[in-house]
Amino acid sequence: METNRTETRSLVKKLLAICPHCKKQIYGNDIDVSKIDINKIRNWPLPYIYCHSHENYPMHALTMYLDANFTVRAREVSDFITIQK
Numbered sequence: 816m817e818t819n820r821t822e823t824r825s826l827v828k829k830l831l832a833i834c835p836h837c838k839k840q841i842y843g844n845d846i847d848v849s850k851i852d853i854n855k856i857r858n859w860p861l862p863y864i865y866c867h868s869h870e871n872y873p874m875h876a877l878t879m880y881l882d883a884n885f886t887v888r889a890r891e892v893s894d895f896i897t898i899q900k
């Protein structure tokens with residue numbers, strides 16, 4: 816598993832995507848890639864929802880579909896978010 820850990824470390828600095836809405840650059844570090852255990856993911860691409868506000872843009876959600884190499888295959892932005900706990 817040592818190789819996986821090294822990969823995760825380099826992913827932290829990887830530019831995954833640029834939000835099409837606010838143009839924020841999203842790095843592995845922003846979505847905490849270390850929380851994702853790729854060995855436990857059965858269905859790729861993995862939808863990852865990243866909520867953020869950036870500069871003059873209010874909070875919005877960017878869904879990134881990640882493949883097993885953490886390359887973003889597709890992106891989707893939504894301005895409508897409700898998070899209930």
Ligand SMILES: [Zn+2]
Pocket residue numbers: 834835836837838839867869872875877
């Ligand atoms: Zn954005």
